[in-house]
Amino acid sequence: xxxxxxxxxxxxxxxxxxxxxxxxxxxxxxxxxxxxxxxxxxxxxxxxxxxxxxxxxxxxxxxxxxxxxxxxxxxxxxxxxxxxxxxxxxxxxxxxxxxxxxxxxxxxxxxxxxxxxxxxxxxxxxxxxxxxxxxxxxxxxxxxxxxxxxxxxxxxxxxxxxxxxxxxxxxxxxxxxxxxxxxxxxxxxxxxxxxxxxxxxxxxxxxxxxxxxxxxxxxxxxxxxxxxxxxxxxxxxxxxxxxxxxxxxxxxxxxxxxxxxxxxxxxxxxxxxxxxxxxxxxxxxxxxxxxxxxxxxxxxxxxxxxxxxxxxxxxxxxxxxxxxxxxxxxxxxxxxxxxxxxxxxxxxxxxxxxxxxxxxxxxxxxxxxxxxxxxxxxxxxxxxxxxxxxxxxxxxxxxxxxxxxxxxxxxxxxxxxxxxxxxxxxxxxxxxxxxxxxxxxxxxxxxxxxxxxxxxxxxxxxxxxxxxxxxxxxxxxxxxxxxxxxxxxxxxxxxxxxxxxxxxxxxxxxxxxxxxxxxxxxxxxxxxxxxxxxxxxxxxxxxxxxxxxxxxxxxxxxxxxxxxxxxxxxxxxxxxxxxxxxxxxxxxxxxxxxxxxxxxxxxxxxxxxxxxxxxxxxxxxxxxxxxxxxxxxxxxxxxxxxxxxxxxxxxxxxxxxxxxxxxxxxx
Ligand code: HDE
Numbered sequence: 001x002x003x004x005x006x007x008x009x010x011x012x013x014x015x016x017x018x019x020x021x022x023x024x025x026x027x028x029x030x031x032x033x034x035x036x037x038x039x040x041x042x043x044x045x046x047x048x049x050x051x052x053x054x055x056x057x058x059x060x061x062x063x064x065x066x067x068x069x070x071x072x073x074x075x076x077x078x079x080x081x082x083x084x085x086x087x088x089x090x091x092x093x094x095x096x097x098x099x100x101x102x103x104x105x106x107x108x109x110x111x112x113x114x115x116x117x118x119x120x121x122x123x124x125x126x127x128x129x130x131x132x133x134x135x136x137x138x139x140x141x142x143x144x145x146x147x148x149x150x151x152x153x154x155x156x157x158x159x160x161x162x163x164x165x166x167x168x169x170x171x172x173x174x175x176x177x178x179x180x181x182x183x184x185x186x187x188x189x190x191x192x193x194x195x196x197x198x199x200x201x202x203x204x205x206x207x208x209x210x211x212x213x214x215x216x217x218x219x220x221x222x223x224x225x226x227x228x229x230x231x232x233x234x235x236x237x238x239x240x241x242x243x244x245x246x247x248x249x250x251x252x253x254x255x256x257x258x259x260x261x262x263x264x265x266x267x268x269x270x271x272x273x274x275x276x277x278x279x280x281x282x283x284x285x286x287x288x289x290x291x292x293x294x295x296x297x298x299x300x301x302x303x304x305x306x307x308x309x310x311x312x313x314x315x316x317x318x319x320x321x322x323x324x325x326x327x328x329x330x331x332x333x334x335x336x337x338x339x340x341x342x343x344x345x346x347x348x349x350x351x352x353x354x355x356x357x358x359x360x361x362x363x364x365x366x367x368x369x370x371x372x373x374x375x376x377x378x379x380x381x382x383x384x385x386x387x388x389x390x391x392x393x394x395x396x397x398x399x400x401x402x403x404x405x406x407x408x409x410x411x412x413x414x415x416x417x418x419x420x421x422x423x424x425x426x427x428x429x430x431x432x433x434x435x436x437x438x439x440x441x442x443x444x445x446x447x448x449x450x451x452x453x454x455x456x457x458x459x460x461x462x463x464x465x466x467x468x469x470x471x472x473x474x475x476x477x478x479x480x481x482x483x484x485x486x487x488x489x490x491x492x493x494x495x496x497x498x499x500x501x502x503x504x505x506x507x508x509x510x511x512x513x514x515x516x517x518x519x520x521x522x523x524x525x526x527x528x529x530x531x532x533x534x535x536x537x538x539x540x541x542x543x544x545x546x547x548x549x550x551x552x553x554x555x556x557x558x559x560x561x562x563x564x565x566x567x568x569x570x571x572x573x574x575x576x577x578x579x580x581x582x583x584x585x586x587x588x589x590x591x592x593x594x595x596x597x598x599x600x601x602x603x604x605x606x607x608x609x610x611x612x613x614x615x616x617x618x619x620x621x622x623x624x625x626x627x628x629x630x631x632x633x634x635x636x637x638x639x640x641x642x643x644x645x646x647x648x649x650x651x652x653x654x655x656x657x658x659x660x661x662x663x664x665x666x667x
Pocket of ligand 1 (some may be wrong): 144216333351354362
C-alpha cells in the first residue's frame with residue numbers, strides 16, 4: 001500500500017463512513033430498535049403504514065440500481081499516481097506535465113464493452129482503459145481502449161455500431177460476444193471497421209490481465225504550449241510487465257471457473273502491494289507534418305505506425321490503492337473526453353467531436369442530473385467556482401447572492417489570465433454531410449496488421465474468425481466478410497474460407513509492409529506476479545518443492561499448492577483443493593507428486609489442459625510420473641529433472657509455448 005496519501009485520497013476523507021461499532025439509525029438519524037420485524041397490528045396482523053423505518057428501508061432498496069453504462073458496463077477501478085519524467089514546457093502548458101515534483105492522483109477504470117454489468121471478464125472484446133488525472137488545474141481524462149483504433153470513422157455511426165454488436169434485440173442473445181449475425185452484418189457493410197476487427201480477432205482481445213495490456217487514447221489530440229503553439233499527440237499507455245494474452249480455449253473455461261478473473265487479478269495485485277505500472281508515452285506530430293502521411297491523422301481507424309513516429313515515454317502511472325466501495329467509486333465515476341486542462345486540446349477527428357458531446361450527455365441520465373460532478377469520485381482536487389446552480393441533488397450551499405455574470409455585487413468572474421483557452425485553429429468550409437476522401441482507404445492498415453503478425457498470431461486470428469463466423473446464421477453475411485478478408489490478404493481469406501468450407505474469395509495483390517510493434521512477440525520476459533500451481537499429494541518431495549518455490553517467489557511469482565484435500569501436504573498449507581481448482585487460473589504448473597496423483601483423473605487433466613494452453617509444465621521428484629501418466633507428448637516447455645529451477649523460471653518468463661502442436665490434445 002502507498003505510504004504517503006495523495007490529495008484525492010485526503011479529500012475523500014470527509015465522505016468516508018468508517019467501519020466501527022455503531023447503533024443503527026434511520027436516514028433521519030433516529031435510533032432504530034428493531035430492523036427484523038415490521039410494525040403490525042397484533043402479532044399476526046397487517047403491517048402498518050406508519051412504520052416509517054420499514055417504508056424507508058424498502059424504498060431505499062427499491063431505488064438502489066442506476067442505469068448501467070450503455071457500453072463498458074462491466075468494469076473495475078483503482079486509484080494511482082502519475083509521475084512525470086521531465087518537464088514538457090516546449091509542448092504544453094499543462095501544469096501536471098511541467099512539474100516533475102508533483103505526483104498527480106489518478107483513478108482508472110478498466111472495462112469490457114459489449115456485456116452487461118454481470119458479464120464475464122474474459123470475453124473476446126475491446127477493453128476500456130479510462131484514466132482520470134486529478135490535476136491542480138482540474139480533471140483531465142484519457143478515456144482510452146486497449147486497441148489504438150476504432151470500428152467507425154464518424155461518431156454519428158456509434159449508435160448503429162453499438163446496436164449491431166450488443167445482444168440482438170429480439171432475445172437479448174448473445175451476452176459478452178460479438179459472434180452473432182448483426183455484428184458481422186455491420187462489419188460486412190461497413191468496411192471501415194475492418195482494421196479494428198483484425199485487432200478484435202487477435203489475442204489482444206483476450207488480455208491475460210489488465211496489468212498486461214496497452215492503453216490508447218485512439219484519437220489525435222493536441223498539446224498547446226504557453227505561446228499558443230500546437231502539436232498533435234496520440235496517447236499510449238505501455239504496461240511495464242509487457243503485453244500478454246490468454247488463449248481462446250482457455251478464456252472459454254475461465255468464464256466458468258472465475259468470471260471475475262481480470263477484476264480479481266487487479267484487486268489482488270494491489271492488495272499485495274504489486275499494483276500495475278504503465279508508462280505514458282506520446283507520439284508527437286508537428287502541425288507542419290499533418291499531411292505527411294498516407295492516412296489522415298483525424299481518422300480513428302488508423303494508427304501512426306511506431307516506425308514512422310516513435311513513442312516518447314513521458315511519465316509513469318502506478319495503481320496502488322483499491323476503492324473502498326464499488327458503487328460509490330467505480331460505478332459512479334464519470335469519464336469524459338472533453339475533460340481537458342489548459343495545454344491540452346482536441347483535433348477535428350469526427351469521432352472525438354462526437355464523444356465530446358456523448359459522455360456528458362450519458363452521465364446526466366446515468367447519474368441523475370447535472371450535479372454528478374459533486375459526487376466525491378468525480379470532484380476535482382482544486383476548488384470549483386461558477387454560477388451554475390440548483391438541479392437535483394445540489395450538495396453545495398452557495399452563499400453568494402449572485403449567480404450571473406457580469407455582476408457588481410460579488411466577485412465571480414472568468415479568469416482571463418490563467419483560464420482555459422481553446423486552440424485558435426482557423427476553420428472554414430461549406431456545411432456538408434460527407435466523409436473526407438482522405439478517410440477512404442479501409443484495407444491498407446488491416447493488411448499491415450496481418451503482415452506484422454507472427455505465425456502463431458496469424459493462426460489465432462484465423463481461428464477467431466472461424467469461431468465468430470461459425471456462429472453467424474446467414475450465409476450472405478459470411479460471404480460478405482470473406483470478400484473483405486480476401487482484400488486484406490489472400491492468405492487470410494483462403495484460410496478462413498477453407499475452415500468455413502467455402503471457396504477462397506481471391507483478392508488482388510496487397511502491400512508487404514510490416515510494423516513490428518504490432519506483434520505481441522518480444523515482450524519483456526518476467527516471472528513477477530505469474531501464478532504457479534504446485535500439484536502435490538502424499539508422495540511429494542517437499543525439499544524439491546521448497547527450493548523451486550523459493551526461487552519463484554524470490555522473483556515475485558505467486559505459488560499455490562493444489563492438493564486432493566485441504567489442510568497440509570508435505571508440511572505446507574494447501575491453498576486450493578484439486579476439485580475447486582483449475583489449470584486455467586494459473587500461468588504454469590509444477591507436478592510434484594506422481595505416487596498419489598498419477599492415477600487421479602483430475603490431476604492428469606490439470607496437466608494436460610495446461611499443456612494445451614501452452615503453459616510451462618515442471619516436474620520434480622515423482623511428479624515426472626504424473627506428467628507421463630497425463631500422456632504429454634515430448635515437447636518444449638515440459639521440464640523435468642532434479643533441479644529444474646533455472647529452465648523452469650525461464651519457461652514461465654516466456655509466458656506461453658505457442659508453437660506447440662496441441663491439435664491432438666484431448667483436454
Ligand atoms: Fe466511448 N462511451 N464512445 N469510446 N467509452 C462510453 O460513456 C462513445 C469510444 C470508452 O469506464 C459511454 O460514461 C461514442 C472510443 C471507455 O466509465 C458513452 C463514441 C473509445 C468508456 C460513450 C465512443 C471509447 C466509454 C458509455 C464514438 C476509446 C468507459 C457510458 C464517437 C478511445 C468509461 C459512459 C468508463 C464509455 C460514447 C467511442 C472508450 C455512451 C459516442 C473510440 C473506456 O458516452
